[in-house]
Amino acid sequence: MSYSTALPTHHQTHNPLTDAYHGKSAETRHLKPNELSTGTTIMAIAFSSGVVLCADSRVSTGTYIANRASDKISQLHDHIWCCRSGSAADTQALTDYVRHYLGQLAVETGRVPEVKVAAHLMRRLCYENKDNLMAGVIVGGWDPVEGGSVYNIPLGGACMSMPFAIGGSGSTYIYGLVDSEFKEGMTKEEAVALCKKAVSHAMSRDGSSGGIIRTCVVTGDGCEREYVSGNRLPYGPAGW
Amino acid sequence: MSLSLQAGGSATRALSSTAPSATTSHTTSPITTGTSVLAIKYRSGVLLAADTLVSYGSMAKYKNARRLLPINSSTLIGGSGEYSDLQSVTELLKRNALEDRCTADSLYNEESNEECAKEVWSYLRAVMYNRRSKMNPLWNDLVVAGFKKNEDGTISDEPFLGLVDKIGTAYEDDILATGFGSYIALPLMREKYRPDMEEGEARALLEDCLRILFYRDCRALNRVQIAKVTRDGKCLVSEPYELDTYWDFKGFVNSKAGLGTDGGW
Numbered sequence: 086m087s088y089s090t091a092l093p094t095h096h097q098t099h100n101p102l103t104d105a106y107h108g109k110s111a112e113t114r115h116l117k118p119n120e121l122s123t124g125t126t127i128m129a130i131a132f133s134s135g136v137v138l139c140a141d142s143r144v145s146t147g148t149y150i151a152n153r154a155s156d157k158i159s160q161l162h163d164h165i166w167c168c169r170s171g172s173a174a175d176t177q178a179l180t181d182y183v184r185h186y187l188g189q190l191a192v193e194t195g196r197v198p199e200v201k202v203a204a205h206l207m208r209r210l211c212y213e214n215k216d217n218l219m220a221g222v223i224v225g226g227w228d229p230v231e232g233g234s235v236y237n238i239p240l241g242g243a244c245m246s247m248p249f250a251i252g253g254s255g256s257t258y259i260y261g262l263v264d265s266e267f268k269e270g271m272t273k274e275e276a277v278a279l280c281k282k283a284v285s286h287a288m289s290r291d292g293s294s295g296g297i298i299r300t301c302v303v304t305g306d307g308c309e310r311e312y313v314s315g316n317r318l319p320y321g322p323a324g325w
Numbered sequence: 326m327s328l329s330l331q332a333g334g335s336a337t338r339a340l341s342s343t344a345p346s347a348t349t350s351h352t353t354s355p356i357t358t359g360t361s362v363l364a365i366k367y368r369s370g371v372l373l374a375a376d377t378l379v380s381y382g383s384m385a386k387y388k389n390a391r392r393l394l395p396i397n398s399s400t401l402i403g404g405s406g407e408y409s410d411l412q413s414v415t416e417l418l419k420r421n422a423l424e425d426r427c428t429a430d431s432l433y434n435e436e437s438n439e440e441c442a443k444e445v446w447s448y449l450r451a452v453m454y455n456r457r458s459k460m461n462p463l464w465n466d467l468v469v470a471g472f473k474k475n476e477d478g479t480i481s482d483e484p485f486l487g488l489v490d491k492i493g494t495a496y497e498d499d500i501l502a503t504g505f506g507s508y509i510a511l512p513l514m515r516e517k518y519r520p521d522m523e524e525g526e527a528r529a530l531l532e533d534c535l536r537i538l539f540y541r542d543c544r545a546l547n548r549v550q551i552a553k554v555t556r557d558g559k560c561l562v563s564e565p566y567e568l569d570t571y572w573d574f575k576g577f578v579n580s581k582a583g584l585g586t587d588g589g590w
Contacts (some may be wrong), residue, residue, distance in 0.1 A: 124383065124543075142577075148505070148543040154577035160584045184584070256384065292383040292543045297572050299580065310580045315572040323388060323548040323567050 094198035126255030127168035135304035138223040139314020165226030192277035204236035212242025255291035267321035289321030355407035361506030362403035367527035370555040378546035400471035407464035442471025446487035454493025466503035512532035
């Protein structure tokens with residue numbers, strides 16, 4: 086069984102020697118001219134009565150920070166949100182589509198849509214268009230059937246339900262930290278604190294993540310959005 | 326294949342050895358890199374500024390690295406680009422300075438045989454151009470700061486600020502910046518510059534530029550160093566310290582990705 090590669094295939098081979106002369110660094114070769122990327126750190130944790138979603142705020146084109154305070158946590162429905170990573174344009178388009186379909190579904194069924202359905206809608210779009218998209222998404226939310234749930238949808242369009250999820254370029258730096266500090270059955274406060282701590286550690290080491298930390302806590306009662314200023318992060322950015 | 330401590334790289338060894346297999350040297354992309362260096366002349370001399378981050382690709386790997394380095398008692402260099410090449414250049418210049426001290430006429434006057442900043446800058450131009458001509462550049466943009474020499478060999482009152490880039494281009498100016506700094510900081514410095522600025526003013530200007538670079542350059546950090554060379558022969562490099570940053574604009578704080586929006590920018 087063969088899988089297409091997660092990253093878009095290059096039609097022309099590039100020579101690192103000439104690429105350096107033509108100004109194409111290793112990080113930006115895959116981007117089209119002027120394309121924006123959310124090199125990012127995103128995270129979500131499901132706790133007893135809901136989920137917390139967390140993200141940094143840096144949007145970069147190559148090494149220029151196009152937006153230092155963007156909002157990467159987008160609302161899909163009343164109690165369903167998603168964290169976006171990868172190409173900013175691709176994830177915004179995906180968010181628009183899923184919002185549209187979810188809204189339609191809610192009207193047609195007369196019910197609160199389940200997070201599972203939102204995640205699978207997102208997955209269908211990511212999978213069927215995998216050759217043209219570069220998007221890693223974490224869908225998290227609350228519904229009356231399952232309570233809080235988190236779904237990780239990485240580059241190829243797989244969809245995995247998990248108790249916590251991390252994604253984006255900065256996530257590689259915090260796998261160890263999150264693996265050692267996560268535990269089942271955390272309270273809301275513990276989950277939020279872990280998210281903020283882990284994301285600030287990732288922001289401190291990943292050049293493509295930074296700025297402020299945004300969180301969104303989704304429970305049956307609604308959503309609370311919070312903001313941690315870039316000079317009051319739990320850790321860093323300078324660190325050691 | 327055996328390893329060698331000989332300087333010059335595998336190309337020089339290939340030329341001088343009689344072995345049939347010869348590795349060719351080639352231009353490689355930089356691996357550990359430093360970002361912008363800023364420099365400005367002010368009333369009593371020259372100020373240099375840089376952050377203390379050395380990146381490993383997109384990773385912020387070394388956050389306490391020194392990119393502003395004294396060469397002799399009256400010359401400073403600041404380097405951006407490949408950090409290993411900066412260390413190599415610094416060693417070379419320090420070796421020259423040591424040799425100058427050892428071969429001086431006077432044993433007691435430490436500064437009698439020192440090269441002035443302009444001489445160091447000229448020497449570096451030759452070094453960088455020579456390496457580029459061998460298609461194996463030192464991947465740095467170097468700023469040289471200090472003073473010029475008078476006709477009689479004494480250090481003059483006139484401050485000197487020069488830049489040498491990786492292909493051997495060399496120029497001098499009152500305000501210099503490398504990397505991202507040349508796009509973002511240079512216009513700001515040029516607007517605020519006056520030839521007789523006080524140290525406090527010049528420092529505030531440099532700190533402001535470093536802060537803006539931290540906002541807009543993915544490879545920048547808010548831990549920075551400032552260094553100065555003054556007319557009375559003092560060459561000082563500060564300890565690293567952290568800049569404060571501002572994030573509380575209303576447009577930043579308010580979330581923008583609710584249901585009624587286009588997905589959040």
